[in-house]
């Protein structure tokens with residue numbers, strides 16, 4: 394389990410971009426090769442630096458891997474980012490808060506990649522105003538690339554290895570004070586990064602995470618939004634390389650013989666539904682630490698900033714050899730979740746207009762290396 398997939402990016406007015414990196418890990422015989430092609434092409438053979446930058450940006454994390462980005466090239470050195478309207482998640486993300494965070498991840502990854510090519514990305518968020526209460530056709534950001542004597546952002550090197558690690562973590566391995574300090578140091582004026590590593594603090598968060606998972610699973614509209622996006626087995630992944638990936642040899646076999654299918658997952662009395670819950674319970678229980686991001690308000694610019702910070706956090710955990718997994722259920726804005734949304738803000742002491750934008754499980758996953766990928770004295774911030 395674990396390797397997510399990317400489609401190509403369709404450029405408004407014509408043209409396609411594909412992305413890549415780390416192709417070597419995708420050699421299993423059941424690997425859905427077509428869906429993984431974007432990784433193998435990232436950063437290769439583009440004469441226009443914008444296209445090369447975008448080929449890295451489309452590897453950014455985003456909700457349910459819906460890849461809601463749409464790009465128009467402007468003039469010689471600019472592009473405009475829009476939200477693809479049919480990639481939204483209206484039940485779990487009714488105000489497009491999480492979609493906007495994903496677009497913020499995209500913009501930051503573009504900015505990081507630009508530094509690697511010797512360009513400074515000048516990003517103007519929502520140049521035509523902030524859409525509210527949902528995103529519309531207006532631009533999410535205008536970006537201009539300018540050649541500059543700029544230092545390469547070292548987080549660039551973590552892009553091909555970054556993942557959202559949706560696995561139980563090793564409870565015998567804790568997060569060191571040094572590692573935690575590295576993550577908290579990613580706080581900016583716009584976004585504060587907080588963490589919990591002591592059992593007394595972690596245990597109630599684990600409990601909120603699990604209870605909010607149950608609420609999402611027991612609420613038909615939000616649960617079905619996920620089930621409809623599950624891609625079960627190799628053929629579905631090949632046909633639709635977005636959504637929630639249930640791949641690998643076991644899923645292939647179970648889906649081929651009809652043991653796991655969408656109808657059974659949708660049936661809350663089925664054993665497939667129960668197995669899904671058991672799998673997630675193990676994931677939630679095996680969480681040694683958490684991190685979360687808080688913004689002073691909940692404007693669109695706050696949400697983009699949270700996305701920017703999240704991708705930097707995830708690239709940094711990648712460099713440190715740690716695993717990170719967003720668990721967003723308790724932060725979502727639908728009536729059945731309202732109590733848990735309040736509870737998590739109270740539990741973490743977040744008050745007034747402040748908003749927790751992201752909550753993530755932190756630990757060592759099955760693929761975590763025994764020691765950091767990078768020496769700890771590598772400077773991690775640009």
Ligand SMILES: Cc1cc2nc3c(=O)[nH]c(=O)nc-3n(C[C@H](O)[C@H](O)[C@H](O)COP(=O)(O)O)c2cc1C
Nearest residue numbers: 397454455456457458491494495556557719720721
């Ligand atoms: C705003 C946001 C919210 C997310 N929430 C969840 C979540 O609740 N549960 C989860 O398993 N993954 C969550 N993810 C992770 C995405 O599923 C993941 O980024 C996407 O599938 C692409 O996979 P990758 O990050 O491994 O490249 C979230 C990502 C973003 C940007």
